[in-house]
Amino acid sequence: MTTPCIDLRNVRCDIGGRTVLDIAQLRVAPGERVAVIGHNGAGKSTLFRLLTGFMAPTQGSAQVLGRDLGRGLGARELRLLRQEVGQVMQGLHLVGRLSVRDNVQIGALARVPGWRSWARVFPAGEVARAEAALQQVGLLARAGARADQLSGGERQKAGVARMLVQGPRLILADEPTAALDPAAAAEVCQLLAASAAGATLITVVHNPALLPVLARRVIGLRQGRIAFDLPVDEVGDRQLLDLYRPADQEPVAHWHISTAPLRAPISESTP
């Protein structure tokens, strides 16, 4: 078997003495398309922070693209890892005062050393690459505009373009459509899925309708633990209702991924 893109074992993350993420095992193979769903505070963003090295696991072993995050990476190793991990976040993650073009070129920083990257005078090849990325997301006409003047949808597209320029092996998209209207959300998701090409794509989404566009596999997070890990066409209302039920409410049924049939009849009564 090839080295998994992500390999988490018995990983626990504590913030201020509270466990926010507790994952027994999670493996994602290269090129997989995975969606992570769960209510607010279920640990989705913590998972992403862990995978990008912005947060170290309190215990357990975490490997991303063959690098071990468990023992705390050095600044250089962390940069090498981040070079290969593209991120698309929910809005507002552009540098507002820079132009769209400058923001997209930020994706190339790891390849452009020295004064050129400080003065934002990028070599011709990188400029062409940024233009191509802007063209691909349909933002070329807005390349000169300041990023804080873009609409929500345009920002997300700029984020996708920046990710394209970066050319990562693993793409993490944290609710890339949170602030968008349905049409723009669908458009950004299509773009994201198309631009991921051969890379591994992990997306946090709230809208179940977008799951098939972005993923083959769906992981449900609940209170920091993996509640289910299913192929996308086996995720139905039942799993979603169970996943998003309030914390003080009993499960919809005595159902567990390891013991219950994957497609339990809906009619089963609530205990």
Place this chain on the structure above:
Amino acid sequence: MVHLPRHPWASGRLGFGALGLVYAALVVACVWTLLAEGDLSVGRAPLANLAKTLGEFAYPSFLDVWFGNPRLEYTSDDGTVLRVENRQQVEADYLAGLARATWTTVRIATLGSLLGAVLALPLAVLTARNLAAPRALAIAAKAVLDTLRSIHTLVFGLVLVGIVGLGPTAGILAIGLHSMGTYGKLFAEAIESLDMAAIHAVQGVGASRTQVFFNAVWPTVLPQFVSAHLYIWEFNIRDSTILGIIGAGGLGLLISEATSLFQWDRLATVLLVVVLLVASFDAMSRRIRKALA
């Protein structure tokens, strides 16, 4: 979710009402004690004095450059001419002196502001909460800035005149030291308003520290720094017009001269220049700051 407990006295309408009462009590106490000490008087003939002063102010001295008597004769009681003065020439000379003093004031404010800004920057970096400098250093830097801000420019000036002697140098240092405190506060606020999410996003592509600085921090912070600089510079132009009173040169020197000789017509001329200078600098700086927003 952890909710910080709010102090019961500082919250709600009751708390606000209580604060209002405390404030009213303070105002009453101020007025009442001043009245009791008999210090709240306006002199013997305030209206007559006001009319007299206004009358002298109403004819600023610079008008004499055109309308002055070219052969003003000072005579003694027996009619002998003591001295003949060309009022037009005298006031034209005064205006030339005024122009030089204005230039001195501008120089004091400009260099003082720049000095304050440069000195304040490292302290602002230490005090900005989001940069999380070592706590002891942050507290020390904040203490320095607060102390400097609470000491008036004139006090600094008086002390510095004793150290570096009379002249603009004392003024520049006084302006620099006092405005350092304000600069530090504004710079720190600019740094604290940085969008950390955007910075994380730039770090997220694998950028080095210097690259993050030049591509995310600098372009965001620079316009705010420039804006703060213009604002305080503008303030210092106003402030330095008074510095001459303590011997730091510039317009203040002419103001103190005019007031001690009771030459209200000349004071009117000087104040007109002050108003024009401050207003035009205000307008310019506001335009630039607006363009930077």
